[in-house]
Amino acid sequence: xxxxxxxxxxxxxxxxxxxxxxxxxxxxxxxxxxxxxxxxxxxxxxxxxxxxxxxxxxxxxxxxxxxxxxxxxxxxxxxxxxxxxxxxxxxxxxxxxxxxxxxxxxxxxxxxxxxxxxxxxxxxxxxxxxxxxxxxxxxxxxxxxxxxxxxxxxxxxxxxxxxxxxxxxxxxxxxxxxxxxxxxxxxxxxxxxxxxxxxxxxxxxxxxxxxxxxxxxxxxxxxxxxxxxxxxxxxxxxxxxxxxxxxxxxxxxxxxxxxxxxxxxxxxxxxxxxxxxxxxxxxxxxxxxxxxxxxxxxxxxxxxxxxxxxxxxxxxxxxxxxxxxxxxxxxxxxxxxxxxxxxxxxxxxxxxxxxxxxxxxxxxxxxxxxxxxxxxxxxxxxxxxxxxxxxxxxxxxxxxxxx
Amino acid sequence: xxxxxxxxxxxxxxxxxxxxxxxxxxxxxxxxxxxxxxxxxxxxxxxxxxxxxxxxxxxxxxxxxxxxxxxxxxxxxxxxxxxxxxxxxxxxxxxxxxxxxxxxxxxxxxxxxxxxxxxxxxxxxxxxxxxxxxxxxxxxxxxxxxxxxxxxxxxxxxxxxxxxxxxxxxxxxxxxxxxxxxxxxxxxxxxxxxxxxxxxxxxxxxxxxxxxxxxxxxxxxxxxxxxxxxxxxxxxxxxxxxxxxxxxxxxxxxxxxxxxxxxxxxxxxxxxxxxxxxxxxxxxxxxxxxxxxxxxxxxxxxxxxxxxxxxxxxxxxxxxxxxxxxxxxxxxxxxxxxxxxxxxxxxxxxxxxxxxxxxxxxxxxxxxxxxxxxxxxxxxxxxxxxxxxxxxxxxxxxxxxxxxxxxxxxxxxxxxxxxxxxxxxxxxxxxxxx
Numbered sequence: 001x002x003x004x005x006x007x008x009x010x011x012x013x014x015x016x017x018x019x020x021x022x023x024x025x026x027x028x029x030x031x032x033x034x035x036x037x038x039x040x041x042x043x044x045x046x047x048x049x050x051x052x053x054x055x056x057x058x059x060x061x062x063x064x065x066x067x068x069x070x071x072x073x074x075x076x077x078x079x080x081x082x083x084x085x086x087x088x089x090x091x092x093x094x095x096x097x098x099x100x101x102x103x104x105x106x107x108x109x110x111x112x113x114x115x116x117x118x119x120x121x122x123x124x125x126x127x128x129x130x131x132x133x134x135x136x137x138x139x140x141x142x143x144x145x146x147x148x149x150x151x152x153x154x155x156x157x158x159x160x161x162x163x164x165x166x167x168x169x170x171x172x173x174x175x176x177x178x179x180x181x182x183x184x185x186x187x188x189x190x191x192x193x194x195x196x197x198x199x200x201x202x203x204x205x206x207x208x209x210x211x212x213x214x215x216x217x218x219x220x221x222x223x224x225x226x227x228x229x230x231x232x233x234x235x236x237x238x239x240x241x242x243x244x245x246x247x248x249x250x251x252x253x254x255x256x257x258x259x260x261x262x263x264x265x266x267x268x269x270x271x272x273x274x275x276x277x278x279x280x281x282x283x284x285x286x287x288x289x290x291x292x293x294x295x296x297x298x299x300x301x302x303x304x305x306x307x308x309x310x311x312x313x314x315x316x317x318x319x320x321x322x323x324x325x326x327x328x329x330x331x332x333x334x335x336x337x338x339x340x341x342x343x344x345x346x347x348x349x350x351x352x353x354x355x356x357x358x359x360x361x362x363x364x365x366x367x368x369x370x371x372x373x374x375x376x377x378x379x380x381x382x383x384x385x386x387x388x389x390x391x392x393x394x395x396x397x398x399x400x401x402x403x
Numbered sequence: 404x405x406x407x408x409x410x411x412x413x414x415x416x417x418x419x420x421x422x423x424x425x426x427x428x429x430x431x432x433x434x435x436x437x438x439x440x441x442x443x444x445x446x447x448x449x450x451x452x453x454x455x456x457x458x459x460x461x462x463x464x465x466x467x468x469x470x471x472x473x474x475x476x477x478x479x480x481x482x483x484x485x486x487x488x489x490x491x492x493x494x495x496x497x498x499x500x501x502x503x504x505x506x507x508x509x510x511x512x513x514x515x516x517x518x519x520x521x522x523x524x525x526x527x528x529x530x531x532x533x534x535x536x537x538x539x540x541x542x543x544x545x546x547x548x549x550x551x552x553x554x555x556x557x558x559x560x561x562x563x564x565x566x567x568x569x570x571x572x573x574x575x576x577x578x579x580x581x582x583x584x585x586x587x588x589x590x591x592x593x594x595x596x597x598x599x600x601x602x603x604x605x606x607x608x609x610x611x612x613x614x615x616x617x618x619x620x621x622x623x624x625x626x627x628x629x630x631x632x633x634x635x636x637x638x639x640x641x642x643x644x645x646x647x648x649x650x651x652x653x654x655x656x657x658x659x660x661x662x663x664x665x666x667x668x669x670x671x672x673x674x675x676x677x678x679x680x681x682x683x684x685x686x687x688x689x690x691x692x693x694x695x696x697x698x699x700x701x702x703x704x705x706x707x708x709x710x711x712x713x714x715x716x717x718x719x720x721x722x723x724x725x726x727x728x729x730x731x732x733x734x735x736x737x738x739x740x741x742x743x744x745x746x747x748x749x750x751x752x753x754x755x756x757x758x759x760x761x762x763x764x765x766x767x768x769x770x771x772x773x774x775x776x777x778x779x780x781x782x783x784x785x786x787x788x789x790x791x792x793x794x795x796x797x798x799x800x801x802x803x804x805x806x807x808x809x810x811x812x813x814x815x816x817x818x819x820x821x822x823x824x825x826x827x828x829x830x831x832x833x834x835x836x837x
Contacts, residue, residue, distance in 0.1 A: 022505070023498045025487035032483060 002185050004238035004285070005231055005269060005276050006198065008074040008171065010148060011096070011245040012114050013050065013081045014350035016043050019376050020383075021390035024398040030338035033398050037342065037391060042373060047084045051092050054249035059095050061248065061259050066104040069266035072276035073105050075245070076148050079112035079132060080348070082139065100140045106278035109133050109144035109167065115347035116150065116311075116321075118158050120328050125158075128344075129165045145169070146279040150349050151311075152200065152242070155299035156190075163195040169283055171242060174199035175306035178296055185236020187286045188293035196283055197293055200242045200302060204230060209243045210367075213256040221257070224264035225271075232272040237289065238282055242302065303353065304364045311352040314359050316385040320351055323392035330395075334402040346392060358385055411830045413823040415452035415474075417524050420445075421515055423507065423538060424531040425492055425499070427459030428477070431485070432492045435637075436746055437562055441531060443607050447815035449475035456515055458507055460485060460492045460499050480507065500534055508541040516546060520554055527826055530559040533566030536575050543578035556829050558582050561599065563743040564591060572597055580829055584744040585764035602822055603767075604744045605815035610753040611807070614726045618698050622724075623731040625705045626714070628662030630654065630733030630789055633756075635725065635747060638670035640740075643761070645679050647736045649782035651712060652683035654789065664705075664728060666716040677715070685712040692718035701727075729756035733799075734789055738777055739763070748774065749813055752806035757792070757799060759785060767813055771798070773805040 018039035025032065065071035077096070085093040100107050111117065111125075112132040118125045129147065137143040145168040149158060154172040162170045174184030182188075184199035207227065211217045219226075231239045244251065252258040269276065277285065304310025312321055324347050331343035356368035358381060376384050411417075422445050426438035433439070441457060448455040454474050461467075461479020463486040469477040481502045488495035511528065519526045530539040539559045546552040557579040561567075572595050575581065583589055583599040592599050623631060632651065636642040647663070654661040663685075667673050677687055688711030693700035701724055708714050720728075729735050729751045737748040737760050745765035751758040752773060759775040760768045768774035775788045792799040 020501075022501050025484050025495055025498045027487050032487075035483075 001232060002234040002236050002239045003232075003274060004282065005072075005274050006074065006238055006240045006279055006282050007072065007276065008076070008108060008148075008198075008200075008240070008242040008279065009245045009247070010076040010078070010108070010110060010242070011055070011081050012078040012110075013043070013047055013084050014114065014348050015080050015084075015345055016046070016373060017346070017351060017388065017391045018042075019373075019379060019387045019391070021387045021394055024394045026398075027401040028398055030336065030342060033339070033395065034342055034345075036398075037346070037395060042375060043084060044088045046373070047088050050246060050250050051089055053253065054246050055092055056095065057254065057259060058245060058248035059092075059099050061262055062105075063095075063099050063102070065263065065266055066099070066102045070276070071104065071266045072278045072281065073099075074108050074146065074279050075100060075105060076108035076110040077136070078110055078114045079135065080114050097140060100142060104278070106146065106280055107136055107140055107142040107144045108171075108279070109136060109147040111148075111150040113344055113347065114150050114349055115344055116153075116324065116349050116352070117344060117347055118149065118153065118161065119321075120325055120347065122157060122161050126161050126165045129162065129167075133165075133167075146171070146198070146283075151353075152302035153299045153308075154197075154295065156295045156297050158299065159190055159195065159197075159295050160193070163193045167195060169196035169198055169279060171198045171200060171240070171279075173202050173300055173302040173306055174240075175202060175300055177306065178300045179293070182291070182293065183236045184240065185234055185238055187237075187283065187290045189290050190293055190295045196290060198240050198279055198282070199293075201234065201239045202302065202306075204234070204239060205241045205243060205302075208241070208258075208261075209247050209251070212247075212258060212261070213252045222261065224261050224268045227261075228265060228268035228272050228274060231269065232274050237286055238277065240282075304356070304367075310356055310364065311349060313356065316355050316358045316388070317352045319389055320355065320392065323389060323396070324351075327392050327395050330399045334399055336402055339399060339402060342395065346395060351388065355385060355388060357381075410827045413826045413830070415454070418826070419454040419456070419515070419519055419524055419526055420448050421456045421458065421511060421526060421528040422448075422531065423458045423503075423529065423535040425460050425496075425503075425534045426531075427457060427461060427479075427492075429459075429462040429465060429479070431462035432459050434492050437531060438492075439746070440562065440604060443605065443815050444818070445475055446607075447605070447819045449473060451816065451819050458511075460503070478510075496534075503534070504538045504541060507538050508545045511542055512545050512549060512551070516551055516555055520551060525554055525556060525830070527556045527558065530557075530579070532560075532562060533569050535559065536570045540571070540574050540578045553833055556580070556826055556833065558829075560584070560602070561588060561592065561743075562604075563588070567595065582825075585766055587764040587766065588743045600825055602825060603813060603818060604746055604749070605813050605818040606746070606749055606753055606810060608814050608816065610726070610750060611811055611814070613755055613807070614723070614730050618727050619731045621698060621702055622705070622727045625702045626662050626664060626731070628664075628733070629660045630793065631731060632661055632663045632734055632736060632789075633665070633728045633732040634663070634736040634738075635666045635720070635728075636668075636737075636739070638667040638672040638676060640672065643738045643740050643780060644672070644676040646738060646780055646782050646785070648676060648680045648683065648685065648713070650736070650785035650789075651680075652685055653782055653786035655685070655712065657786065657790065659793075661712065662714060663712060664714045664716065664732070666720050677713070680713055687711055687713040687715055689715045689717050696721055696724075698727075725750075726754045729754040732756060733792070734759050734775065734785075736785065737761075737765075738785065740780060749810055753810035755803045755807050757802055758806065759788065767809055769809075771802065773802055773809045775802075 016039050022036040024036045147167040148171050152173050184201045188197040327346050328343040331339040354372040357365035424441040426432050428442040445455050445457040456476045458478045460481050463482040467479050481499045484498050516526050559579040560582045581599040582602045584604050634647050651661050651663045688708040690704050693704040734757045735751040737758050739761045743764045748758040748760040748765050762776050768776050770776040777784050
């Protein structure tokens, strides 16, 4: 029976591209190219909206939980989010710094732009993970030792890359096709390397992350006592839960009772003898019980049904994925660091995530469509699919002037 | 009977204007008739006392906003894009169009309509040409979303049919009142299911004063044509240049000594026209830029034309010389096959010249009353008309006099008066408060 709980949540806002695609003037500076590629007005608008409904109330909630209820929390931030907060809501960033500064909170590194760089350039991926670790240290005065990637992607090669980057542990989603007969409730590693793996208990995580407000779910309405009981009943040493930060107030609105549920959880856990830990505390406590987990060559992710098909499963996603490659390659050929940086922004996994619905239906498509900016729907599904690709095509052609 | 006027008066105290156009007053922005139109119209509105905002693709090196303390406020748009496109308003058209459409509506709503509304003024927003059609729809949508649409009057004007394939006329017709410049255009637009209101083009007051007679005579003397013909316009088949050249050849065959002064653009169709002229036995002389842009310089340049039948001006012709040519010629061939309005014909008439127009948008022209109006594309129609005038000089003089009277009815000040009457109609339709 699990006597410990590790809780992780990740904060991210994409740098949304501009649709309809804006034609880029020939010879445009990198700054003007960026102006055509990204819809910063929309990004600011969404940041403020999510801040109001989620980031402020959720951060205050977690602060109370760690200050008053001895809860432990791990938190990751994409640089994509942090830059938006720096530009458009410094008060929010200050509040989040206050949360991270608490001794019960551990800072986790994530892929800075929430991108698919690990697919395109694994060497640069390692460098940027190292650099992000230092950027986070500069901002929060805590140097992360545990890392996430993008959408919790991990595979054989990504594991070795994170090990080379010097992290102590990484997170992965504990899907059956990855774990096989193993439980998610233990620490793992691969090939005798020092990098530990924390598998997310995806069923218990999704009870809150996806199902909490689903009135058709047999577990609805979920009570903190029941949930603490399920955690305690899990076989193994610890349960690792992980959610989007936006779960609290955005995916599940305030009136679903999500905040009250979370505030009750520490007491219910304590009552059942479940002790919260940070990831590093779990690494230390279970250092002598680390098991081998054969990692797949195809990556796993916490999105969709756990494989890359959520991002690369339809023809539009595959086209955009190709264009991500071509954009990056072209930028590399220019040798211009600012243009390479723009190509990295264009690699954001969100640009594949939010078009997953194309040609599909069902719950995963509904999740994908939820993340598609409302403002885009006036273009129609085909228009969105076409103009998303056009953004990349425009970028590639704009770089002709630098060749 | 209620108190107060039956109709809401359109006055500077209760109304201000916004004009949206790609072209505008800057040399960078002035590619043709549209630039002249919006420059003069905005000036006339300001002269009539109305605060007028002109949004256009301006020179990137000039200030983005230029008010100059007057009522006319120039808003140069897309300058960050224009810096990449130094060759004028239509270079980088696609890029400029996107920027215009995506950024102008918000600025108009925030910086023009909202303050005007607070001060109790109605805003009349006028879009010009296909480039602004989608922007006008977006402005209407935005004002509607803000609950301000009823306090703004939106007009969209077609000066010709170019770019119509880019317009969602169903949406445009729902969100704006569509106008055009002549009944010829109105009837043409019926084919698109649109019934626009006609608001004619105009000319500035300054063109109504007659050019100095001695300067006109000097130009006539140096050209020494019998008859002297003039044509100004783009080298474009629609302008019927070949018809004009055939007419010159026809006059020559009658035993006269015509001389044809022409000024085209940079279009390659020039080559075809001049080849036609040569095949008809006409000689051509290209006149380079005069040493000085004054009467002496022009006369010197025109004197050195070696008795050519066609005098092809290869330099920028300033307004003053144009007016001397218009007034001095026995006829100015504004004989386009399709002309939405025909501003050149009106300018010729204002100068006291004899305009030879086509029979499409030039509804100000009446055959043998104030102009020659061609009903066919047969060059003989020009030849016989000019021969008739040569034999009836008193009739030619009468036409010249009547032409100036007609032109005086088409000044921009008159156009603004008519526009205000139309706005009264629209105000009533929109139930704007008196």
